[in-house]
Amino acid sequence: MRLYTPHLMEIFETRQETPDVKTLKLRFVEPQMRESFSFLAGQFGLYSAFGEGESTFCIASPPTWKDHIECTFRAVGKVTEVLRRKEAGDVIGFRGPYGNHFPLEEYRGKDLLFVVGGIALPPLRCLIWNVLDRRDEFGAVRIVYGARSVADLVYKHELDDWAARSDVELVTTVDPGGETPDWKGGIGFVPTALEQYAPPSGNGLAFVCGPPIMIKFSMPVLDKLGFAPGQIVTTLENRMKCGVGKCGRCNIGGTYVCKEGPVFTARELEALPMGSDY
Amino acid sequence: MDLRWTVDDLKTWTSALLRERRIVAPVVTPAGPVWAPVRDAGEVAWDYGRTAVSPREWLLPRHETLFAYDLAANPPQLVEAPLDAPPTVLLLVHPCDVAGVRALDAVMRWDYVDEPFEARRAGTLLVALGCATAPSPESCFCAAAGVDPAWAPKADVMISPVEGGYTVCALTAAGEASLEGAPKPLTAAPADAGRPAPGKAGTLALDVAAAAAALRGRFDDPVWESLSDACVGCGTCAYVCPSCHCFDVVDEGDWRRGERVRNWDACAFDHFTAHASGHNPRPRQSLRYRQRIYHKFVYYPEKFGHLLCTGCGRCVDACPAGMDLVEVLQVFEAAPAGQGGAR
Numbered sequence: 001m002r003l004y005t006p007h008l009m010e011i012f013e014t015r016q017e018t019p020d021v022k023t024l025k026l027r028f029v030e031p032q033m034r035e036s037f038s039f040l041a042g043q044f045g046l047y048s049a050f051g052e053g054e055s056t057f058c059i060a061s062p063p064t065w066k067d068h069i070e071c072t073f074r075a076v077g078k079v080t081e082v083l084r085r086k087e088a089g090d091v092i093g094f095r096g097p098y099g100n101h102f103p104l105e106e107y108r109g110k111d112l113l114f115v116v117g118g119i120a121l122p123p124l125r126c127l128i129w130n131v132l133d134r135r136d137e138f139g140a141v142r143i144v145y146g147a148r149s150v151a152d153l154v155y156k157h158e159l160d161d162w163a164a165r166s167d168v169e170l171v172t173t174v175d176p177g178g179e180t181p182d183w184k185g186g187i188g189f190v191p192t193a194l195e196q197y198a199p200p201s202g203n204g205l206a207f208v209c210g211p212p213i214m215i216k217f218s219m220p221v222l223d224k225l226g227f228a229p230g231q232i233v234t235t236l237e238n239r240m241k242c243g244v245g246k247c248g249r250c251n252i253g254g255t256y257v258c259k260e261g262p263v264f265t266a267r268e269l270e271a272l273p274m275g276s277d278y
Numbered sequence: 279m280d281l282r283w284t285v286d287d288l289k290t291w292t293s294a295l296l297r298e299r300r301i302v303a304p305v306v307t308p309a310g311p312v313w314a315p316v317r318d319a320g321e322v323a324w325d326y327g328r329t330a331v332s333p334r335e336w337l338l339p340r341h342e343t344l345f346a347y348d349l350a351a352n353p354p355q356l357v358e359a360p361l362d363a364p365p366t367v368l369l370l371v372h373p374c375d376v377a378g379v380r381a382l383d384a385v386m387r388w389d390y391v392d393e394p395f396e397a398r399r400a401g402t403l404l405v406a407l408g409c410a411t412a413p414s415p416e417s418c419f420c421a422a423a424g425v426d427p428a429w430a431p432k433a434d435v436m437i438s439p440v441e442g443g444y445t446v447c448a449l450t451a452a453g454e455a456s457l458e459g460a461p462k463p464l465t466a467a468p469a470d471a472g473r474p475a476p477g478k479a480g481t482l483a484l485d486v487a488a489a490a491a492a493l494r495g496r497f498d499d500p501v502w503e504s505l506s507d508a509c510v511g512c513g514t515c516a517y518v519c520p521s522c523h524c525f526d527v528v529d530e531g532d533w534r535r536g537e538r539v540r541n542w543d544a545c546a547f548d549h550f551t552a553h554a555s556g557h558n559p560r561p562r563q564s565l566r567y568r569q570r571i572y573h574k575f576v577y578y579p580e581k582f583g584h585l586l587c588t589g590c591g592r593c594v595d596a597c598p599a600g601m602d603l604v605e606v607l608q609v610f611e612a613a614p615a616g617q618g619g620a621r
Contacts, residue, residue, distance in 0.1 A: 002393045004344045004527065004538070005358055029353065050347045051533040055554070077554025082533065091354050093347075238559070239551050241527045244390040247543070248524030249551050251569075252559075253497075254577035259389070273497050277565050 006093030040101035048093025049082035058123035117210025149178030201226035282443030328413035332520035378520025406433035423589030506567035513544030515593035
């Protein structure tokens with residue numbers, strides 16, 4: 001099978017996370033792929049909606065879940081509009097895994113802080129569950145997750161699971177005006193919630209993923225909390241066509257997000273032209 | 279016996295090659311010379327100057343099918359397109375365009391091998407033709423870009439124009455095999471004795487390496503706005519270029535049946551990097567033009583050790599808005615002092 005030929009995957013379950021965010025649970029059609037497929041947390045794939053093309057998403061489930069992978073996306077474009085209409089029994093395409101990954105072995109014994117906004121939880125959920133499935137190997141697991149509104153929080157059932165665990169600290173928040181009468185979490189933006197929560201940095205790592213404005217205002221807070229640029233990790237997504245360093249469009253400066261990313265530390269990003277334009 | 283080859287000798291050799299391989303060579307059309315398959319050695323334009331479009335489409339076509347899909351079938355089917363790679367001779371490729379092939383090689387073999395490209399590449403014999411004079415003296419700047427107009431080290435066979443004819447030498451085993459039974463003896467090669475003195479064709483008043491070095495630190499320079507003022511984002515520069523390789527992948531068909539195809543793309547296009555969300559990291563033409571220059575002279579060389587520009591000068595001649603890459607590089611060469619910007 002060639003580089004650009006996707007493997008067929010059957011959707012065996014779907015979950016509507018929010019009005020415009022959906023999760024597809026996928027199994028390879030080829031029995032051999034079910035056996036042999038492996039990946040590392042943080043890697044991405046290109047998902048095919050035949051007739052419209054491919055879109056790039058980080059694999060949203062952890063490699064510790066051996067029997068399937070999950071893809072969570074917001075319907076914003078042509079491919080995702082088609083994927084949104086797919087249901088159990090439908091077949092889509094997948095190729096990957098591509099890109100680098102979170103160096104999990106380097107994180108062993110350390111406290112891990114996740115600072116996440118909106119639809120950015122899926123790429124970090126892979127890592128969160130990977131860590132939780134190997135819970136003894138890591139220090140504290142702290143999650144600050146916010147969205148515009150209660151309706152926009154993804155993986156609500158898992159947020160409840162995480163909140164109930166004694167080995168996870170979870171802070172949830174929604175933007176002012178996005179709360180409901182029975183909302184038990186915080187009200188405010190993620191950087192503010194992070195500042196109030198004020199977790200210690202220690203020797204730990206902070207994983208930050210969300211809209212650019214959230215990242216922009218979270219960075220000074222992390223700095224104040226004592227996280228050095230080498231302790232702050234993010235995962236990027238740019239428009240891609242090949243995923244393997246050839247089509248020429250995902251670069252930021254001389255760095256190809258598909259090959260040298262998508263996982264970067266803030267220290268690595270400091271060397272790149274990371275304004276709004278690059 | 280005169281060791282120099284004549285055009286008749288080249289034709290005799292070409293006719294022999296044609297028996298076993300497709301030959302793609304410059305042929306004359308009313309619109310100028312273009313790269314096309316020939317049926318007869320007599321169709322080859324032996325002294326063709328320069329084609330408006332580089333020969334790269336014979337390795338990376340403008341359009342190709344990757345696979346066909348049929349989701350209505352039970353079970354659903356994906357059928358990969360046959361690798362259309364008949365044994366081919368690319369005949370009379372100037373050193374700038376051979377350097378373009380080297381640039382494609384580096385990208386298409388970077389970690390992941392691009393099979394359709396590789397199949398064509400492996401089946402292609404590159405026969406180079408040195409330039410005694412610059413085909414387009416106003417725009418050729420290969421020598422300034424580090425390409426020897428008289429020598430193409432990545433070719434299989436090197437044909438060098440000399441006084442009263444040509445010398446021919448084989449640079450690879452495949453090249454040597456293609457010359458078995460050749461009408462004339464070959465120049466000893468690739469030993470230096472057979473190598474012509476570095477050519478002077480394509481020498482403009484420009485040091486591309488110096489300009490490339492001077493680009494560092496100019497990323498955020500306001501000069502990009504004025505340098506790209508004329509750019510209309512048509513992508514012609516990428517279309518004619520021997521080393522541009524960016525491509526788009528799209529589906530043609532519906533949700534049941536169709537094909538996934540690959541087409542040439544260009545960083546000059548406004549939607550090239552546009553995200554589905556509406557965000558575009560390069561929302562202005564000046565940023566897209568800057569990307570083009572940085573890719574060719576900074577980003578690519580950092581990865582692969584040579585420029586992504588071979589000095590062929592086609593983009594200079596082809597730009598409908600009169601943008602001149604040589605003049606742009608001269609701006610940086612003349613004023614290397616940067617004004618901020620990480621890169």
